[in-house]
Amino acid sequence: MLEVKGLSKHFGGITAVSNCSFTVERGSITGLIGPNGAGKTTAFNCISRTMTPSSGEVWLDGARIDTLRPHQITAQGLSRTFQISRNLADMTVLENVICQSKIRGWRDLFRPAMSKEEIDKACGILDFLGITRIAHEDGSNLSYGQKKLMDLAALLMSDPKIILLDEPAGGVSPTLLEEIIGHIRKLNEKGLTVLIVEHNMDLIMRLSHRIVVMAQGQVIAEGEPAEIQEDPAVLEAYLGGAVEEAA
Amino acid sequence: MTSLDTNEVITARKAYYAGLAGEADKGRSVWFPIAVLALLLALPALQFTGNYNYLIHLVLFTASYVVMASGWNILGGFAGYISLGHNVFFAIGGYFAGMIFARYGISTIILAPLAGLVAAVFGYVIGLITLRVRGPSFIISSLALVMIFKILFDNWDFVGGSNGLSLPANDLPVQWAKLPYYYAFVVMAAFTVWASYRIRHSKFGLGLRAISKDEIKSESAGINTRFYKVLAFAISAFFVGMAGAVWGEYLTYIRPNIFLIILVSVNMVLMCILGGKGTVAGPVIGAILLVVFNEFFVATLGASEINIFATGMIMMLCLMFFPLGIVGTLARLKKLPRILNWD
Numbered sequence: 001m002l003e004v005k006g007l008s009k010h011f012g013g014i015t016a017v018s019n020c021s022f023t024v025e026r027g028s029i030t031g032l033i034g035p036n037g038a039g040k041t042t043a044f045n046c047i048s049r050t051m052t053p054s055s056g057e058v059w060l061d062g063a064r065i066d067t068l069r070p071h072q073i074t075a076q077g078l079s080r081t082f083q084i085s086r087n088l089a090d091m092t093v094l095e096n097v098i099c100q101s102k103i104r105g106w107r108d109l110f111r112p113a114m115s116k117e118e119i120d121k122a123c124g125i126l127d128f129l130g131i132t133r134i135a136h137e138d139g140s141n142l143s144y145g146q147k148k149l150m151d152l153a154a155l156l157m158s159d160p161k162i163i164l165l166d167e168p169a170g171g172v173s174p175t176l177l178e179e180i181i182g183h184i185r186k187l188n189e190k191g192l193t194v195l196i197v198e199h200n201m202d203l204i205m206r207l208s209h210r211i212v213v214m215a216q217g218q219v220i221a222e223g224e225p226a227e228i229q230e231d232p233a234v235l236e237a238y239l240g241g242a243v244e245e246a247a
Numbered sequence: 248m249t250s251l252d253t254n255e256v257i258t259a260r261k262a263y264y265a266g267l268a269g270e271a272d273k274g275r276s277v278w279f280p281i282a283v284l285a286l287l288l289a290l291p292a293l294q295f296t297g298n299y300n301y302l303i304h305l306v307l308f309t310a311s312y313v314v315m316a317s318g319w320n321i322l323g324g325f326a327g328y329i330s331l332g333h334n335v336f337f338a339i340g341g342y343f344a345g346m347i348f349a350r351y352g353i354s355t356i357i358l359a360p361l362a363g364l365v366a367a368v369f370g371y372v373i374g375l376i377t378l379r380v381r382g383p384s385f386i387i388s389s390l391a392l393v394m395i396f397k398i399l400f401d402n403w404d405f406v407g408g409s410n411g412l413s414l415p416a417n418d419l420p421v422q423w424a425k426l427p428y429y430y431a432f433v434v435m436a437a438f439t440v441w442a443s444y445r446i447r448h449s450k451f452g453l454g455l456r457a458i459s460k461d462e463i464k465s466e467s468a469g470i471n472t473r474f475y476k477v478l479a480f481a482i483s484a485f486f487v488g489m490a491g492a493v494w495g496e497y498l499t500y501i502r503p504n505i506f507l508i509i510l511v512s513v514n515m516v517l518m519c520i521l522g523g524k525g526t527v528a529g530p531v532i533g534a535i536l537l538v539v540f541n542e543f544f545v546a547t548l549g550a551s552e553i554n555i556f557a558t559g560m561i562m563m564l565c566l567m568f569f570p571l572g573i574v575g576t577l578a579r580l581k582k583l584p585r586i587l588n589w590d
């Protein structure tokens with residue numbers, strides 16, 4: 001469904017992502033892991049066009065999307081969250097969520113900010129995530145975990161086909177972690193394709209159908225969780241420094 | 248059974264949200280701005296009892312700044328792009344309507360919407376170029392715009408160069424002479440406030456607010472941020488241009504030094520900041536306060552440097568106690584008097 005072909009990104013002389021290729025199957029949960037600085041978030045940013053890739057192609061459902069602008073990619077059905085939750089301060093959670101509504105166009109000038117249908121839909125999503133009670137809170141007054149849930153809610157508002165989650169469990173409590181895992185699983189069962197970047201191995205191993213491992217900007221392994229845990233290249237990447245020091 | 252329960256939950260929730268929306272509507276005052284407008288429309292009747300030209304002039308002057316500050320607020324307040332170059336559109340509107348008035352005798356009051364559209368087209372094109380940068384770079388680019396247009400108008404002989412052009416005055420008796428412009432500005436001010444209310448409550452307004460908070464997030468949320476920003480620039484240029492059109496004829500003179508001095512755009516910004524940028528009532532309150540302060544200190548301290556100093560001190564004190572502007576801060580503290588809640 002999502003195909004990344006030879007994606008590269010250079011920052012001056014530094015190569016953050018080099019010739020990275022992988023695919024995400026329809027209806028699967030794919031985990032993208034790697035040590036710090038492996039280029040996972042940069043790859044994410046290049047896929048969602050928050051950054052312009054230096055070279056390479058990204059295809060979504062047979063259509064090339066790396067030439068589009070970010071809002072067009074969202075309209076194509078690829079939505080993302082950010083590693084550090086980006087929420088819109090001074091706007092209520094409901095407004096934050098409805099901002100991501102799919103209804104767009106030049107007629108926006110004459111449409112009400114939040115139509116009845118949109119409010120109903122947003123409330124349904126908030127209900128699903130169990131955060132209805134904070135619907136009228138200011139987006140900046142939320143706890144870290146609530147912000148993550150709000151991001152997820154906003155994501156669902158745009159009716160995506162595939163969602164890219166950048167560390168959905170970063171800095172949240174273990175209880176909420178279970179909750180988020182449950183939500184992702186339920187969404188996946190409804191047919192949503194998911195690509196996750198995460199440092200929490202527990203979450204990745206339990207959720208993912210397939211795992212892509214990146215190190216130093218390159219994909220070094222791809223496979224099922226059990227295979228990845230045994231893969232020598234992956235162990236090398238994660239423990240490499242320690243092994244060399246011991247030797 | 249379960250479906251019934253869910254339905255009950257949904258009904259209860261709908262009632263809850265309807266209640267919340269109703270509260271927001273109840274907190275808003277619609278009658279007050281309408282009452283003020285009615286009062287202002289009736290005000291010239293005072294001319295029957297004596298000469299109130301000074302009062303008329305002050306209201307007219309304030310109304311012109313309400314139009315400009317509210318227009319500026321659409322870009323600077325809603326979208327968060329501080330522009331110090333909006334007097335360029337004031338000049339474009341003024342020169343466009345003024346030139347047609349001078350050559351063909353069509354009143355600028357009729358031409359004002361057209362002048363606004365011309366300013367909006369300029370705003371759209373300029374926005375396409377300057378809105379690629381944000382923050383301090385955008386402010387500097389807007390200042391550069393003023394300089395470019397100042398040089399252009401100073402040296403363009405067709406529109407009178409730096410000497411400008413004098414326009415014919417109307418031939419009404421002195422106590423009625425200001426009234427056409429007075430009504431034009433009051434109506435324009437009412438229209439601008441109404442339009443900025445509508446924009447704030449539209450999907451476009453929600454998008455602009457999102458852009459002012461986090462542009463990357465808004466773009467990835469599916470908002471065409473570039474189009475939104477440029478459109479906001481064009482709309483705000485429209486209102487400023489409209490004000491400029493009538494202002495030229497009112498002064499019976501168009502000259503670069505009237506339109507393209509930094510004081511005009513600084514006033515727009517200060518009024519919005521004083522009243523509360525990003526609110527509907529803010530620019531109106533700011534314009535009234537700033538004009539009143541200025542006049543009061545000129546009357547009591549004379550037109551020297553001291554009056555400017557006093558106005559500055561008042562501004563500073565206001566912003567120390569109302570950092571988000573008067574309307575903005577009071578709304579945040581939930582102490583906004585209902586008559587000022589126009590959002």
